[in-house]
Amino acid sequence: MPSKALLLAAALVAAGCAVTPEANRSMDSARATYRQAAASREVQLRAPVELQVAERALAEAERLWKSGADPAIVAHHAYVAGQRARIATTSADYRKAEAALATSGEQRERVLIEARDRELEAQSRGGGSSR
Amino acid sequence: MAVAALAAGLAACASVPPPRAQLAAARAMVSQAQAAAAREAPVEFSIAQAKLARAEQAMKRDDYVNARIYAEQAEVDAKYAWTLAENARTQRAADEVGKSINALRQELQRRGR
Numbered sequence: 001m002p003s004k005a006l007l008l009a010a011a012l013v014a015a016g017c018a019v020t021p022e023a024n025r026s027m028d029s030a031r032a033t034y035r036q037a038a039a040s041r042e043v044q045l046r047a048p049v050e051l052q053v054a055e056r057a058l059a060e061a062e063r064l065w066k067s068g069a070d071p072a073i074v075a076h077h078a079y080v081a082g083q084r085a086r087i088a089t090t091s092a093d094y095r096k097a098e099a100a101l102a103t104s105g106e107q108r109e110r111v112l113i114e115a116r117d118r119e120l121e122a123q124s125r126g127g128g129s130s131r
Numbered sequence: 132m133a134v135a136a137l138a139a140g141l142a143a144c145a146s147v148p149p150p151r152a153q154l155a156a157a158r159a160m161v162s163q164a165q166a167a168a169a170r171e172a173p174v175e176f177s178i179a180q181a182k183l184a185r186a187e188q189a190m191k192r193d194d195y196v197n198a199r200i201y202a203e204q205a206e207v208d209a210k211y212a213w214t215l216a217e218n219a220r221t222q223r224a225a226d227e228v229g230k231s232i233n234a235l236r237q238e239l240q241r242r243g244r
Binding site for chain 2: 072073076079080083084086090091093094097098100108111115119
């Protein structure tokens, strides 16, 4: 049995499929980072272009990883994919804050209108009781 | 280390083209991020700068494999640092506006009583 495993390992190495912990680790990390970004409703809504760029970068890393490319090259593409996913997540974050800023004028207006309504209501109540 | 081994392996093979476009993109992104990111995301931005410097050095040695790797990483690192800075700035602005609206609401309620 061990010889069979050894043969398989030898075959994999011969096939240029040098599976290293470095490449595997970086692929795992890139996949997890991408999954988290892709699962977020905010990212889907506010950073669809960045998410698509990240998806393509991860697909390229997966392709290289499956084809047994050099582990350093796989790790590089995995790193880029992970950063692209982080860019998508952070872009969604800042766009959400921008959207809140864009409606701040309306919010202020609403607060003023509510205050005036309360004032008018108080006046009409006051007028009613004095009669 | 693996990158160095790869580079040594591929240095012999002169078919790798110089990554001029990647290096130009990295320089552009680092300089675009500079103003905001150096202040708001200094750690991430300095990583991008260091990688750009390594890409430039590799280019001078005609080590196009490493030049390309470092240039591509410098570009995404600089872009990431820029988005972090943009996020810090907009969150701060949104917090301030939120506070000012709350203060206004409280002031009006106090006066209304």
